[in-house]
Amino acid sequence: MPKDDGIGASTKRREDVRFLTGNGKYTDDINLRGQCFVHFLRSDVAHGRIRGIDTSAAEGMDGVLKVFTAADFETAGGLPCGWQVTDRFGEVMQEPKHPILAEGKVRHVGDPICAVVAETYEQARDAAEAIEVDIEQLEAVVDMKAALAEGAPKVHDELTSNLCYDWGFVEENKDAVNAAFESAAHVVSLELTNNRLVANPMEPRVAVGDYDPWGDSHTLYTTSQNPHVIRLLMGAFVLNIPEHKLRVVAPDVGGGFGSKIYHYAEEAFCTYAAKVLKRPVKWTSSRSEAFISDAHGRDHKTKIELALDADHNFTALRTETYANMGAYLSTFAPSIPTWLHGTLMAGNYKTPLIYVNVKAVFTNTVPVDAYRGAGRPEATFQIERLVDKAARELGVDPIELRRKNFIKADEFPYQTPVAVVYDTGNYHATMDKMLELADYAGFEARRAESAKHGKLRGFGIAHYIEACGIAPSNLVGQLGARAGLYESASVRVNATGSISVYTGSHSHGQGHETSFAQVVADMIGVDANSIEIHHGDTSNTPMGMGTYGSRSLAVGGSAIVKATNKIIDKAKKIAAHLLEAAPEDIELKDGKFSVAGTDKSVDWSGVTLAAYVPHNYPLEDLEPGLEETAFYDPSNFTYPSGAYGCEIELDPETGKIDILRFIAADDFGNIVNPMIVEGQVHGGLAQGIGQALLENCAYDDEGQLLSGSFMDYAMPRADDVRGFTVDHSCITPCTHNPLGVKGCGEAGAIGSPPAVVNAAIDALHRAGHTHVTHIDMPLTPARVWAAMKA
Amino acid sequence: MSQVKMKVNGREVSAATEGRTLLSSYLRDLLGLTGTHVGCDTSQCGACVVLVDGKAVKSCTAFAADLEGAEVTTVEGMANPDGSLGRIQQAFQDYHGLQCGFCTPGMVMSTAALLAENPKPSEEEVRHYLEGNICRCTGYQNIVRAVMAASGQDAGALAAE
Numbered sequence: 049m050p051k052d053d054g055i056g057a058s059t060k061r062r063e064d065v066r067f068l069t070g071n072g073k074y075t076d077d078i079n080l081r082g083q084c085f086v087h088f089l090r091s092d093v094a095h096g097r098i099r100g101i102d103t104s105a106a107e108g109m110d111g112v113l114k115v116f117t118a119a120d121f122e123t124a125g126g127l128p129c130g131w132q133v134t135d136r137f138g139e140v141m142q143e144p145k146h147p148i149l150a151e152g153k154v155r156h157v158g159d160p161i162c163a164v165v166a167e168t169y170e171q172a173r174d175a176a177e178a179i180e181v182d183i184e185q186l187e188a189v190v191d192m193k194a195a196l197a198e199g200a201p202k203v204h205d206e207l208t209s210n211l212c213y214d215w216g217f218v219e220e221n222k223d224a225v226n227a228a229f230e231s232a233a234h235v236v237s238l239e240l241t242n243n244r245l246v247a248n249p250m251e252p253r254v255a256v257g258d259y260d261p262w263g264d265s266h267t268l269y270t271t272s273q274n275p276h277v278i279r280l281l282m283g284a285f286v287l288n289i290p291e292h293k294l295r296v297v298a299p300d301v302g303g304g305f306g307s308k309i310y311h312y313a314e315e316a317f318c319t320y321a322a323k324v325l326k327r328p329v330k331w332t333s334s335r336s337e338a339f340i341s342d343a344h345g346r347d348h349k350t351k352i353e354l355a356l357d358a359d360h361n362f363t364a365l366r367t368e369t370y371a372n373m374g375a376y377l378s379t380f381a382p383s384i385p386t387w388l389h390g391t392l393m394a395g396n397y398k399t400p401l402i403y404v405n406v407k408a409v410f411t412n413t414v415p416v417d418a419y420r421g422a423g424r425p426e427a428t429f430q431i432e433r434l435v436d437k438a439a440r441e442l443g444v445d446p447i448e449l450r451r452k453n454f455i456k457a458d459e460f461p462y463q464t465p466v467a468v469v470y471d472t473g474n475y476h477a478t479m480d481k482m483l484e485l486a487d488y489a490g491f492e493a494r495r496a497e498s499a500k501h502g503k504l505r506g507f508g509i510a511h512y513i514e515a516c517g518i519a520p521s522n523l524v525g526q527l528g529a530r531a532g533l534y535e536s537a538s539v540r541v542n543a544t545g546s547i548s549v550y551t552g553s554h555s556h557g558q559g560h561e562t563s564f565a566q567v568v569a570d571m572i573g574v575d576a577n578s579i580e581i582h583h584g585d586t587s588n589t590p591m592g593m594g595t596y597g598s599r600s601l602a603v604g605g606s607a608i609v610k611a612t613n614k615i616i617d618k619a620k621k622i623a624a625h626l627l628e629a630a631p632e633d634i635e636l637k638d639g640k641f642s643v644a645g646t647d648k649s650v651d652w653s654g655v656t657l658a659a660y661v662p663h664n665y666p667l668e669d670l671e672p673g674l675e676e677t678a679f680y681d682p683s684n685f686t687y688p689s690g691a692y693g694c695e696i697e698l699d700p701e702t703g704k705i706d707i708l709r710f711i712a713a714d715d716f717g718n719i720v721n722p723m724i725v726e727g728q729v730h731g732g733l734a735q736g737i738g739q740a741l742l743e744n745c746a747y748d749d750e751g752q753l754l755s756g757s758f759m760d761y762a763m764p765r766a767d768d769v770r771g772f773t774v775d776h777s778c779i780t781p782c783t784h785n786p787l788g789v790k791g792c793g794e795a796g797a798i799g800s801p802p803a804v805v806n807a808a809i810d811a812l813h814r815a816g817h818t819h820v821t822h823i824d825m826p827l828t829p830a831r832v833w834a835a836m837k838a
Numbered sequence: 839m840s841q842v843k844m845k846v847n848g849r850e851v852s853a854a855t856e857g858r859t860l861l862s863s864y865l866r867d868l869l870g871l872t873g874t875h876v877g878c879d880t881s882q883c884g885a886c887v888v889l890v891d892g893k894a895v896k897s898c899t900a901f902a903a904d905l906e907g908a909e910v911t912t913v914e915g916m917a918n919p920d921g922s923l924g925r926i927q928q929a930f931q932d933y934h935g936l937q938c939g940f941c942t943p944g945m946v947m948s949t950a951a952l953l954a955e956n957p958k959p960s961e962e963e964v965r966h967y968l969e970g971n972i973c974r975c976t977g978y979q980n981i982v983r984a985v986m987a988a989s990g991q992d993a994g995a996l997a998a999e
Contacts, residue, residue, distance in 0.1 A: 060931055060932065060934075061931065061934070063939070064930070064931040064936060064939070065923065065931070066939075067936055067939025067942050068913070068916075068923060068927040068930055068931060068936065068939075068942060068946065069873070069913065069914065069916070069917050069923070069927065070871065070872070070873015070874070070912065070913040070914040070943055071873065071914075072873075072939050072940075074872075074875070074940065076872075076876075077866075077872040079867075170856070170858070248974055249938065249940070249974055250875075250877045250883060250885055250938065250940040250941045250972065250973065250974050250975075251875070251877065251938065251940040252876075252877065300938075300939065301938065302875070302877075302938045302939065302940025302941075303937070303938040303940060303974050303975055305974070334878075334879045335877065335878035335879050335880065335883070336879055336880075556938055557937035557938030557939070557975045558937070559937070723934050724934070726934075727934045727937060727975075727976060727977075727980060728937075730976055730977030730978075730979050730980065731937060731974070731975045731976055731977045732977075733977055734974075734976075734977035734978065735974070757878070757879070757880045757882070758878050758880055758882035758883060758972065759880050759882060763882075763972050763974070764977075764978075765968075765969050765972060765978075766964070766965040766966075766968040766969060766971070766973075766978040766981070766982065767962075767965040767966055767969055769977055769978060769979075770965070770978075770979070770996075771996075772977060772979050796977075
């Protein structure tokens with residue numbers, strides 16, 4: 049059994065105590081002396097030319113300090129995009145400017161036009177209502193194919209069209225793929241939509257800007273998943289503030305799911321306005337504002353085709369996808385439908401030839417960027433829906449068709465035709481485990497029982513692969529990333545032996561303060577309670593690329609391991625001196641250094657004290673102190689995988705689907721805290737099931753957001769999702785990071801949507817509704833009922 | 839502006855409020871009790887739930903001025919007298935019923951109201967009662983387990999279907 053607080057233990061989370069007692073410190077809980085408040089006046093039309101702005105009435109209102117417009121930001125840069133995609137003709141993508149406040153045109157409902165700063169939030173809101181903006185409304189483009197049509201209105205006048213890029217991958221394979229289709233025994237195709245979603249972390253975004261005129265230094269408190277990235281992007285590209293004059297703090301953050309990765313206009317605004325006004329400036333988003341200003345997710349339309357030979361081996365796959373970018377390029381938007389999507393199109397299968405085409409399109413909608421899974425849910429949904437459809441068309445068992453084409457356990461490492469090399473996996477094992485836990489053998493009896501009550505029961509399967517732990521910096525640099533994707537850690541051992549760890553990863557629900565301490569406690573053999581994990585402040589951590597893409601433990605944890613190993617190496621040298629032995633003879637076990645084969649030993653605190661009170665110390669060979677920093681740059685992605693099974697009941701009278709059971713058999717490699725891992729999967733499942741059954745971000749033809757609040761956007765609630773069984777006993781450790789971990793944060797959201805839809809189609813087919821081959825998400829009762837009756 | 843008095847977590851308090859000041863703002867901005875969170879503006883998410891005279895109330899939807907003399911309990915008032923986690927809070931930690939912690943104050947307060955009304959709720963009753971509290975992190979399963987445990991029932995025995 050693992051130690052109570054070491055690797056493998058379900059240690060209770062230490063951060064819970066402050067959250068449960070109301071003592072969390074979220075950004076909106078920060079109130080600085082003398083702070084004032086900003087309210088953004090946002091466009092209520094999707095597309096328009098700004099003919100004039102009259103702020104005079106607002107400026108004279110009670111409490112108003114200043115009304116800002118684009119004219120106040122003439123020296124500032126636009127919000128930068130962190131990834132440049134090169135299209136299939138070798139040209140770089142079209143990259144329009146994304147201003148802090150709208151310049152000349154508004155391009156989506158929610159585009160900020162003016163910012164009113166006042167003594168109170170209420171005064172700022174009242175004054176915003178007195179601003180007169182004269183807008184010539186222009187025809188909006190909302191539908192992606194319409195946006196690409198000849199003569200379509202352009203979102204950005206200075207671009208040649210609304211096409212951001214036309215990407216092909218692997219372009220050189222295109223002819224071979226097409227030839228494989230021509231000689232195929234069977235071809236199966238499917239057109240589908242990956243519905244647009246809103247991440248909706250429960251904490252809306254908040255920014256507080258502060259300026260110290262005496263030191264000419266800025267501090268930004270913000271709801272971010274990566275404060276160092278915000279410091280870099282905002283300082284270097286938008287406001288021209290060098291890093292040593294800019295501190296970014298992301299304290300307790302109430303969930304992110306991707307939407308808090310990006311650098312947003314409000315962050316730059318509050319930082320800048322605090323200097324102009326010489327007062328702290330605070331912005332707290334309302335939920336309604338969040339719906340029209342947080343980056344959205346997904347929104348792909350795809351045609352996918354699979355070629356098979358006469359023995360049902362997959363011989364080729366090709367896809368054509370339209371990916372909505374929204375009105376501007378959000379920080380990582382271009383990478384999502386390309387490198388985080390196309391590289392996963394092999395799925396778990398030995399498809400030898402793959403061609404992926406993606407057209408990224410500007411529309412008059414909120415920018416779209418990564419949302420939990422980011423490209424990989426889109427890939428998995430296409431593949432796993434199509435494989436299921438293929439099995440039905442060929443009249444074979446969907447489980448057997450998958451097993452037949454799976455990469456086998458002895459075939460790793462496996463080079464896919466879409467660039468990536470899977471290091472480990474055992475897909476047959478996860479599939480078997482899922483079917484066992486699901487009691488798949490008993491399904492037919494359960495189905496008969498449901499039928500007696502007039503309900504249609506179905507069982508849906510999906511097997512996913514994801515690429516996590518992003519990423520080798522030199523590789524992503526070649527692919528267009530404008531950042532490195534390493535992580536840093538500093539381990540500061542204090543004189544009495546307690547340990548302060550500074551990590552560039554950021555916890556906004558993942559429990560790093562607990563699990564990272566478990567790793568260090570396990571390595572050194574000390575009580576985890578003597579270890580404190582610090583994160584979220586650029587002033588105390590060397591650098592950090594932050595938390596997204598299930599990378600925190602795989603990359604950030606590896607940096608901590610690396611720094612801790614440096615600590616152990618130095619501590620052994622100190623111990624060797626104290627014990628009058630050679631460093632290579634020193635062993636560390638349970639927090640005690642001993643000389644191999646003797647009873648001579650010194651405990652951890654004896655060594656740490658010697659490091660800081662170096663009276664008996666090899667000063668000629670070794671510096672005093674015990675503090676080390678490490679940067680870890682991964683050599684490959686990690687490849688979590690798993691089999692998901694979803695059992696549903698469908699009411700044929702109403703089309704309503706109830707989730708009865710959901711089984712997740714995941715291979716996350718080694719596990720540090722099983723309790724936290726299970727919780728991450730639960731949360732991912734709820735979001736994936738939400739996408740499949742409930743959630744839809746809908747615009748009308750004029751670009752008005754129809755689902756702009758929790759009244760209209762259906763978030764999963766406690767009685768919508770249930771019956772989760774999570775297993776992570778199938779383990780093939782990652783081969784290239786020191787913990788052998790793969791990442792678990794996104795799996796649930798990646799694997800569950802196709803499992804749910806496959807279950808619905810299964811229920812319908814078993815009941816004779818064989819004309820229904822696909823229903824687009826969300827599978828609302830109305831859509832299911834209509835499909836049945838079609 | 840008018841002075842509004844209440845008893846919050848057993849303490850007499852008073853603060854000057856506008857007619858439009860919401861109870862959530864009264865607690866957070868005027869009293870500095872930032873444990874109560876605001877997650878939406880349509881009374882849907884329940885992060886702001888507090889007890890007013892023993893009943894669960896969405897504090898973003900109640901005017902402070904209407905609550906003169908009310909007894910209000912917030913998440914800050916749920917610990918044991920010695921400062922240790924109260925029964926509901928402890929169950930949430932034990933069963934990993936929270937992740938980012940933002941919805942948690944509302945979940946704890948709704949649970950308190952539920953268990954006051956119905957000391958031994960079934961899983962269905964728990965799920966139905968918590969419909970007005972949205973959590974984006976946990977998928978609810980561990981929240982339901984925590985509520986069952988806080989009510990002294992077997993938290994492991996959630997129905998598979």
